[in-house]
Amino acid sequence: MVQRKALVALAVALLLLLPGCAGSRVANERKLQRAGPVGSGGDVAQLNLAAESDASIGGLVNYNPFAPKQLTKTWLYEPLMIQNSLDCTVTPWLATAYRWQGATRLTFDIRQGVTWSDGSPFTAADVAFTFNLAKKYPAMDTAGVWTDIFGAKAVSVAATGEQVVFEFSGDAASKFPSIISQLIVSERQYGSVGDPTKYVDEAPVATGPFTVDRYNGRRLELVRRPDYWQADKIKVQRLVLEGNYDANQAALKLRTGALDFYTGELPNPQKTFVDADPATNHFWYPPNGLTVLAPNLTAEPFSDVRFREALAYGVDKTTVSLKATYGIMDVASQSGLTLPAKKALLPPGYPADRTVIPFDPARANQLLDAAGYAKGADGFRTDPDGSPISIIMSVQAGFIDYEAAADEVVANLRQLGLDIRANKASPDSVDQQKKTGDFQLMINFMAAGCDYANGMGATLSTSTIPTKTEVKGNVGRYSSPAVDAAVQQLTGSTDPAKTKELVGVLVTTMMTQFPVLPIFYAPARGVYRTDKAVGWPSADDPYANPQDNARLWMTHLSAPR
Known part of the structure; x- marks a missing residue:
């Protein structure tokens, strides 16, 4: 791990x-902490990255940052x-x-x-x-x-x-x-183009560290700008962006050195990549959100907080993470915060180590028994009124980690006497269920980040309940006037103490009402080689999100000693 x-x-x-x-x-x-100079001042001759545009762009040449399809989203503007x-x-x-x-x-x-x-x-x-x-x-x-x-x-x-x-x-x-x-963008260039989302920008004028050298319809090559405003921090002389890879292709490219950095899905990167050459091959998957169980809170038995609390204790999250992420990602805190990074936001009474709900099937069974969910002659539990409980868990087919997680969750909950099965459907179908609310239980993503109103708040606020036409964060339809008020105040909070107080309302709600059940942290992926360049963000030097802060980590890279 x-x-x-x-x-x-x-x-x-x-x-x-x-x-x-x-x-x-x-x-x-x-x-910037750099490795010492090698060759021409620590310069990196070339780095190979995956293409930023998908294959559907074909040979279209467009660098417009507002266009639906663009050849690069990162290195020019x-x-x-x-x-x-x-x-x-x-x-x-x-x-x-x-x-x-x-x-x-x-x-x-x-x-x-x-x-x-x-x-x-x-x-x-x-x-x-x-x-x-x-x-x-x-x-x-x-x-x-x-x-x-x-x-x-x-x-x-x-x-x-x-x-x-x-x-x-x-x-x-x-x-x-x-x-x-x-x-x-430059007013000089974009001031007369009309609708910027429809403009085809074939000759970009930008402030970024690279300019376009050539593009052959599949391979984009960028070269370092010597007059860039922080040129002294850019040691990479040439960037090559090429290829849309699946996991197997990416692993092969990484192992052979044809790819230097990758942020896509790579199952078991330790085995498929790092073990081949531990001195050169590395990965860092810091918490970038939470993978959660999202129950439909408008439907029984999930409308009962006692039932939800029992599920929180009844899922073996460590084993779920082991099967879904190969044990890379830690069990997530019920607080909804990515810990330990944001433990300063926890309210009094919630030390970080006590916000992770342990696997305790005995307690889960006790909670279910006390709440009246008795087992029938067939070994399955019923509602307090004696009606049978039958749960379908919606899972996005093709999401390998979600499918693996769902299999373990189903096995855990069946051990509690719950009649539950997974239904694997297309991601579009699951999104439709989110819009309509026609589901019982699903795996979902809970945003983290630094905008707490639209991160954590998006999972809990009634303003972000999905509509018939739009998927939003509060798929479980949680409703609380106190939470809505806190989220609204967070949109205008510029005081640190007040922000902590308001986030505390959300944390307390997560810990006592169990509107969603965090399982494991969702990663920001960074898989990289250090034979050409060092200075990548890592657990030892977490200066940037490897997946979202490419411009920042580019200023940290240099040739190895």
């Missing part, structure tokens, strides 16, 4: 309390800041600092000395232009700046000197992660 370090130091603990809002706090600038979702630290990028005034006004200081790849200066006007373009063309507004998604909508976004100021119609602190992630 991957060994994990506790990520929470005192400074980090304060950052965890907010979705990115702390008065005039300047975001974290991390010193850049965001304002980068937040590590694992510990919530924020690294300045195109913006150097930010300040909230209340929860309705957000100001960014824009980095000076940055140039676009055509040599023209990058300015605050480009930032304001990008966000206002999203107002004109709502399909581009993935950050939700101009809608009520994630908080109150914006009234204006304007450049003033070297700053950009956002004014909102109400509390909008929970929009911060999506705002800082917005990729910025």
Whole structure:
């Protein structure tokens, strides 16, 4: 099992309390720790990564960051800041600092000395232009700046000197992660293209560390920009993006060195990759969310909290993780937080080690007996009124980890005397069940991250109950006025103590009402080789989410000693 370090130091603990809002706090600038120079100053001649576009793009050449299909999403255009979702630290990028005034006004200081790849200066006007373009063309507004998604909508976004100021119609602190992630484009290039989501950008002008060298319809090659604003931190000279691999293909490419880094599904990476060459081959799967059992709380017997609590004790989560993740992922905390990284958010009375529900079938049976779910002559339990209990657990066919988890869960619950079976259906079919609420029990994902209103809150708030046309987080239809109030207040919280108090409401709900039952942590995957480059994020140096913070880890890579 991957060994994990506790990520929470005192400074980090304060950052965890907010979705990115702390008065005039300047975001974290991390010193890069590099291996010593080899060859030409520690340069890495070439790294091979999987393609960022799927095979359906064919030979279409489009680098537009707002297009449905684009050749690269990462290496050309850049965001304002980068937040590590694992510990919530924020690294300045195109913006150097930010300040909230209340929860309705957000100001960014824009980095000076940055140039676009055509040599023209990058300015605050480009930032304001990008966000206002999203107002004109709502399909581009993935950050939700101009809608009520994630908080109150914006009234204006304007450049003033070297700053950009956002004014909102109400509390909008929970929009911060999506705002800082917005990729910025040049007004000079995009100002006259019309609808940006329909524009075909064949000659990108961007601020990022690489430019396009060549593309042959399947293989995209990018080269380092010597005039990049932090060029001294970019040691990789060439990036090759090619291939959409399944697990077996990726494992072979990784073992042979044809692939240097991979974030896709790779069952049992220890056996299929690391064991072939432990000195060179590595992986790190930090917690990036929670895999949970989601009961339909509007249907019996799952509407009974006593029944749900019994299930929490009746599932052998360690064995489930062993079968579903080969024991890589730790058993998840019932609190809904990814621990130990976010243990600073736990309210008094809930020490981290006591939030993991142990496997205790004796207690599970006692709880069921006490709640009136007696066993009949056939050995199966009935409802308190004597009617039979028959449970169908919906599972996404083809999700190998979910299928393995479901098999063990079903076996565990049958040992408690519950008549339960798994029904493996297409992912689209399971999504339809989420929309309609026509299910009994399923495996689902619970978001983590640093926006607690739209992370944890999305699983618990009535505002995120799925509709007939849209899947949302609260698939179990949990309802609590106290939780709704806490989630609403989290959208505007800029005070660390208040944020902890509000998250505490969600944690207490998870621990006492069991609206969902966490099984094991869901990973952010990073599988990598160290023969060409070192400095990848790891358990020993968890400076970035390996799956979501590629721009950040690129500034840490260098040739090995």
